[in-house]
Amino acid sequence: GQQLNQSPQSMFIQEGEDVSMNCTSSSIFNTWLWYKQDPGEGPVLLIALYKAGELTSNGRLTAQFGITRKDSFLNISASIPSDVGIYFCAGLKSYNTDKLIFGTGTRLQVFP
Amino acid sequence: EPEVTQTPSHQVTQMGQEVILRCVPISNHLYFYWYRQILGQKVEFLVSFYNNEISEKSEIFDDQFSVERPDGSNFTLKIRSTKLEDSAMYFCASRYTSDTQYFGPGTRLTVL
Numbered sequence: 001g002q003q004l005n006q007s008p009q010s011m012f013i014q015e016g017e018d019v020s021m022n023c024t025s026s027s028i029f030n031t032w033l034w035y036k037q038d039p040g041e042g043p044v045l046l047i048a049l050y051k052a053g054e055l056t057s058n059g060r061l062t063a064q065f066g067i068t069r070k071d072s073f074l075n076i077s078a079s080i081p082s083d084v085g086i087y088f089c090a091g092l093k094s095y096n097t098d099k100l101i102f103g104t105g106t107r108l109q110v111f112p
Numbered sequence: 113e114p115e116v117t118q119t120p121s122h123q124v125t126q127m128g129q130e131v132i133l134r135c136v137p138i139s140n141h142l143y144f145y146w147y148r149q150i151l152g153q154k155v156e157f158l159v160s161f162y163n164n165e166i167s168e169k170s171e172i173f174d175d176q177f178s179v180e181r182p183d184g185s186n187f188t189l190k191i192r193s194t195k196l197e198d199s200a201m202y203f204c205a206s207r208y209t210s211d212t213q214y215f216g217p218g219t220r221l222t223v224l
Contacts, residue, residue: 033211033212040218043203043215044215045213048212088154090155098168099160099170100145101157
């Protein structure tokens, strides 16, 4: 099946540090979404990207839609303890599908 | 801010029993989805629903699964005869016209 690979798989950082994670695929995607999931809860949308090259910010979060349309990255600046969770990228392969394909996730731990 | 709600939060059932998971999508949304997440794994698409019919489904969504929008506000997932491997978190999602899908908090299904 279609695979979206996220790296790193997990990160352990100190409060205040910046974080960068990415998502890659062998196939082209038309839409990229970044979600955060807290334990026992549903994914919460952070950022949506619709065009190749698009760079979008949401507070301390910045995400980019790769030029090749096969990747995306998410940066978090000045991390805080509540940033802890699992970050998933998700993509839509074409404009004719609603099937969101999720990445493998990056688990973030922030130490005070 | 409007949100997707799901009930129950946790459902325990015996293998072979039927279960119905319930969702109330965001009120003006038109497209509805079910996803599942086996413990520790990524989120997987099950089915999408629009205009009172299934628009897309995955290979996971076999004859044991069905969806229904019985009235103007609820969206349900029925599993006819549950198996042990159906144990997972089930997430409902909805969207309006943009590609952005909003997820509910999930129902944890445990099949014994």
